[in-house]
Amino acid sequence: MSEDRIAAELYPEARRWDASVGSFLSAYVGHATEGEFRTRGSSGGLVSWVAAELLRRGLIDGVAHVVPRSCEEDDGRLFAYAISRTEAELQGGAKSRYYPVELSQVLREMRKVPGRYAVIGIPCFIKAVQLLRREDTILRERIAFTLGLFCGHMKSAQMVDSFAWQMGAAPADVAAIDYRLKDERRPANWYTAQITLRDGSTRRKDWWHLADGDWGAGFFMNPACNFCDDVTAETADIAMGDAWLEPYSSDGRGTNVVVVRSPIVQEIVAEARADGRLSLDPVDADFIARTQAAGLRQRREGLSYRLARSKLAVRPKKRVAPSLRLPRRRKLIYRMRMAISRWSPRLFRLARLLRWPALYTQGARMALSSYHGLAYSRGILGNLVDLWLDPARRDGD
Numbered sequence: 001m002s003e004d005r006i007a008a009e010l011y012p013e014a015r016r017w018d019a020s021v022g023s024f025l026s027a028y029v030g031h032a033t034e035g036e037f038r039t040r041g042s043s044g045g046l047v048s049w050v051a052a053e054l055l056r057r058g059l060i061d062g063v064a065h066v067v068p069r070s071c072e073e074d075d076g077r078l079f080a081y082a083i084s085r086t087e088a089e090l091q092g093g094a095k096s097r098y099y100p101v102e103l104s105q106v107l108r109e110m111r112k113v114p115g116r117y118a119v120i121g122i123p124c125f126i127k128a129v130q131l132l133r134r135e136d137t138i139l140r141e142r143i144a145f146t147l148g149l150f151c152g153h154m155k156s157a158q159m160v161d162s163f164a165w166q167m168g169a170a171p172a173d174v175a176a177i178d179y180r181l182k183d184e185r186r187p188a189n190w191y192t193a194q195i196t197l198r199d200g201s202t203r204r205k206d207w208w209h210l211a212d213g214d215w216g217a218g219f220f221m222n223p224a225c226n227f228c229d230d231v232t233a234e235t236a237d238i239a240m241g242d243a244w245l246e247p248y249s250s251d252g253r254g255t256n257v258v259v260v261r262s263p264i265v266q267e268i269v270a271e272a273r274a275d276g277r278l279s280l281d282p283v284d285a286d287f288i289a290r291t292q293a294a295g296l297r298q299r300r301e302g303l304s305y306r307l308a309r310s311k312l313a314v315r316p317k318k319r320v321a322p323s324l325r326l327p328r329r330r331k332l333i334y335r336m337r338m339a340i341s342r343w344s345p346r347l348f349r350l351a352r353l354l355r356w357p358a359l360y361t362q363g364a365r366m367a368l369s370s371y372h373g374l375a376y377s378r379g380i381l382g383n384l385v386d387l388w389l390d391p392a393r394r395d396g397d
């Protein structure tokens with residue numbers, strides 16, 4: 001069942017529609033002005049603000065979202081879904097976690113403990129929740145709101161281990177990670193990762209100094225993301241992402257883009273705008289799409305190409321048609337990204353087995369410079385690719 005069909009059933013009032021954004025009532029760019037939400041959030045703090053407002057209004061009893069775990073817990077996982085029932089708990093879980101998680105525990109808790117809940121999740125999780133709500137009457141009643149996070153792709157837990165290696169630490173010593181340390185003095189899109197070790201010390205590095213820190217190159221991407229076509233959490237009551245467009249991307253305080261689909265949430269947002277608790281300017285679907293241009297290219301044009309090349313026994317039915325009709329350079333970019341996503345976890349595992357971190361980091365650096373040559377015409381390889389493929393063009397990803 002496609003996101004379009006699910007959204008049409010859930011949000012009949014959302015009559016605006018766009019191929020990149022799905023159905024929606026309204027769209028905005030801005031941030032939370034109330035309290036510490038923006039400072040504590042990865043972006044403009046709106047996801048935590050909306051969840052907190054639903055709690056404060058008594059519309060829900062709990063929020064299922066992803067929170068840090070104590071490093072004492074025996075499975076060594078750094079994050080997990082949990083249900084926060086107070087604003088303080090909720091705020092403690094702010095920030096983006098590019099880390100694999102699953103919903104079974106919180107779904108069990110929602111079934112066991114009566115109440116109304118909101119679920120925060122990336123698009124595939126929200127879609128899964130909506131499909132489950134169609135079959136499960138208890139969860140249909142209890143999951144009263146869904147808050148979506150825009151998504152480029154999900155990373156594996158190995159990325160944390162790799163970051164640790166590159167910061168001179170042993171993966172086993174990592175107790176916590178902040179993927180996006182906030183620094184108001186620097187552009188929002190200059191990500192800095194900070195790890196906290198078991199002895200309490202911290203280490204940090206900018207993503208662009210990390211061999212696998214270019215998000216778009218696809219290191220440690222979950223393979224399922226190759227077949228996803230939902231960037232803006234099209235089946236969520238409200239979905240939020242980062243405003244990756246100037247002047248917002250240069251504003252280190254963080255700015256959200258927001259797509260509202262549910263009339264109740266629309267009312268809440270409108271009231272808060274009027275009270276000055278949210279600073280939001282209306283935008284159109286094209287603006288939202290431009291903030292996610294690279295992600296949408298990968299999930300539309302790139303997906304269409306991957307579907308046409310797919311040798312899977314079952315070819316997933318998506319909202320774009322399979323096609324090989326692309327410029328040669330674009331095809332190579334998509335193939336390279338797929339190769340990086342496929343090989344980075346394998347090479348990492350081998351390097352770990354051999355206790356030879358450089359095997360992975362050097363391999364990743366080589367892959368990254370080839371990707372940068374292909375995608376951004378960087379370095380000698382970039383010049384050669386330009387000469388070979390399209391001398392006139394120097395495009396991005």
Ligand SMILES: Cc1cc2nc3c(=O)[nH]c(=O)nc-3n(C[C@H](O)[C@H](O)[C@H](O)COP(=O)(O)OP(=O)(O)OC[C@H]3O[C@@H](n4cnc5c(N)ncnc54)[C@H](O)[C@@H]3O)c2cc1C
Nearest residue numbers: 041042043045046047048065066095096097151152241242
């Ligand atoms: C894997 C992933 C990929 C993303 N890709 C993009 C992208 O391509 N483009 C874009 O614009 N934005 C993307 N985002 C969203 C972006 O990183 C911010 O989360 C979003 O802008 C909200 O910021 P905020 O300050 O409003 O949220 P905050 O106030 O920081 O609150 C974030 C809330 O989300 C919860 N949360 C964090 N990680 C997860 C998770 N994995 N699953 C479920 N809940 C979680 C937290 O517990 C917290 O409640 C991605 C997020 C994730 C997790």
